[in-house]
Amino acid sequence: MKRSTTTEQQPAAPTGGEALRLRIDGRRGLTAEAVAAVTAVCDSAEDGAGPGKVIVEVSGAPEASWSTDLTVALVSKWERAVRRLERLPATTIAVADGDCGGLALDAMLAADYRIATDTVRLVIPVGDGTAWPGMAIYRLAQHGAHTAAIRRAVLFGTPIAAADAVALHLVDELAADPAAALALAAERGGVVTGTELAIRRQLMVDAAATSFDEALGVHLAACDRTLRRAAVGASA
Missing domain, CATH: 3.90.226.10 (2-enoyl-CoA Hydratase; Chain A, domain 1)
Structure with a gap:
């Protein structure tokens, strides 16, 4: 509704x-x-x-x-x-x-x-x-x-x-x-939704004031979550 x-x-x-x-x-x-x-x-x-x-x-x-x-x-x-x-x-x-x-x-x-x-x-x-x-x-x-x-x-x-x-x-x-x-x-706008949308939005905002080395860990963590979610979906 x-x-x-x-x-x-x-x-x-x-x-x-x-x-x-x-x-x-x-x-x-x-x-x-x-x-x-x-x-x-x-x-x-x-x-x-x-x-x-x-x-x-x-x-x-x-x-x-x-x-x-x-x-x-x-x-x-x-x-x-x-x-x-x-x-x-x-x-x-x-x-x-x-x-x-x-x-x-x-x-x-x-x-x-x-x-x-x-x-x-x-x-x-x-x-x-x-x-x-x-x-x-x-x-x-x-x-x-x-x-x-x-x-x-x-x-x-x-x-x-x-x-x-x-x-x-x-x-x-x-x-x-x-x-x-x-x-x-x-x-x-329906391709990325929920918490992952908010995370990607924040990654873009932070990029303007964050060095590559500082940002790498956060981006890798986001990649890891994406891969884990995909693996769960594939095994379902």
């Missing part, structure tokens, strides 16, 4: 298969409800049996006053929830449309595969005259701290247009038909 969670606490349309669905409206400010929505999806993905996928629909960017009533404690809870989403033992696929900032940008950047319409613009929200210094900056910088488009986005809040987002690998594909692109991405 398909399950869905949304920051607006309204049922989302079904996507088919076993996909969970999270809809995030970036126009809305950060609330405990938004944290709870992401947490609920993560709970379901981690508890589910068999292959799973999480579809994250994002759009909207906040107004200038969005951070007025925020507390660091709430921001910390949100960032931890997004980090949990980023590390799920399930394939996460984001579909972005129009301006995408604030909560929407955070969730999109945490996804494994990112689909966008050609109207998408990635926006670092600006409050009190400065760009918001949340972890979206960290994720953008990992893709290229010295690229002009990312530097302008982080320092001045200049939106990253669709073409630049693809060129910088912030978006995997622009789609005139997002539903068709989503169906294809979901089909491809």
Whole structure:
């Protein structure tokens, strides 16, 4: 049975298969409800049996006053929830449309595969005259701290247009038909699942800051698990 969670606490349309669905409206400010929505999806993905996928629909960017009533404690809870989403033992696929900032940008950047319409613009929200210094900056910088488009986005809040987002690998594909692109991405995303998906994701992340000799043991351990699992399957 398909399950869905949304920051607006309204049922989302079904996507088919076993996909969970999270809809995030970036126009809305950060609330405990938004944290709870992401947490609920993560709970379901981690508890589910068999292959799973999480579809994250994002759009909207906040107004200038969005951070007025925020507390660091709430921001910390949100960032931890997004980090949990980023590390799920399930394939996460984001579909972005129009301006995408604030909560929407955070969730999109945490996804494994990112689909966008050609109207998408990635926006670092600006409050009190400065760009918001949340972890979206960290994720953008990992893709290229010295690229002009990312530097302008982080320092001045200049939106990253669709073409630049693809060129910088912030978006995997622009789609005139997002539903068709989503169906294809979901089909491809079922090859590696569960804990092994999370492990491979972490191996890629660690590679940027780990020497070959340091990484070798972890990769060999992953290879050993794969071989053992294959041997068990062959003898069954």
